[in-house]
Amino acid sequence: MRTHTPPRRPRLNPLPRPPGPSDVPVPGPGGFDALYEEHAGRVYAICLRMTADPAEAEALTQDVFVQAWRKLGQLRDAGSVLGWLRRIAVNALRRDRRSAARRHARVQLVGDPAQVERGFTGPVPEDRLALERAIAALPEGARAVLVLHDIEGYRHAEIAALLGITPGTSKSQLHRARSLLRETLEP
């Protein structure tokens, strides 16, 4: 389990307003399970490719679904569930990057490209594995933009907002990622 840094003061929830007719009803355990069944694979895929670290990807995916459970009452439009989960995932990744442990480590953490393989269950075709390894070997910033743009289909303006960078940086990171992939994959 992850370490909790004890807060200086426990948080108090604000008093809730009573549910109104426009509120999404709080789903029972079945509703949450359906949410997980439907979207866990998508969330895990983003976390695995962006962290290049299966253990971290598992922990982050768990965090996303804990937050999803807590915030489910805020979800208005079922059609945007996946978008909402992906935003939570990316925010969780950003917080993770800024955590004290990372700051103190003071190293550019690059995933060991080979370990990303442990994140996949079952046999994976070799050419796909080579590509996943090549993505895992990218520098963090370039990798994040490549995953969000070319795999998840976000536009540069959205990526900029998600990652806290400029659209110009998003573009140059994407171009860099693709160039590095070509170097790795083209003999």
Next chain:
Amino acid sequence: MSHLPVDVLNDFVDGEMAPAQAAAVQAHLASCAACRAEVQALRSVIARVRALPRSVAPPRDLRPRSRPAAARALPPGRGWLAAAAVLAIALASTLRGTGRDQAESAAPGVHAAAPVERRYQAVVAELSTLLQERRERLPAGVRTDIDRTLAEIDRTLDRSRQALRSAPGDVDAELGLSATYAQKIELLHQALELTTGE
């Protein structure tokens, strides 16, 4: 060796170029095999990346399981607040029916706990007992903070209970009481989470 800078090459392939500039690139490609090959190679790598599966099955069940044993039976986090409000309204309408007779049949002078309170009190008792057993795992400063906040919540609970007694069946008063209990439960959850650590 390409005549096209990296950003031009990528923008062209992504269609992120003004039509006039794209036309100029297109014109160049018509007579330059090397650049055509570059465009093709880039398109190929992008296609490979786009063909990756967007869903990857997690190696194990990653649904939240980290709550202490007693709390696992309860929905964690803020879902409680909405659920508490819904429960209070449901119980309030029960009280207006046969439930009220049961409450009034308690010994005179003794204030029977409202059904909504009894349910919460059971949960609070269980969590408080757990927390009591694990208190020493909390840093002293946090322990003091939690005790102080719990005392504040208990004072609010007293006020909410009195408000409900002077206005029995009042939905707002019941909601207030339920919400305060939900706060207390949430705080006990958070305190217990701090004791489980790694």
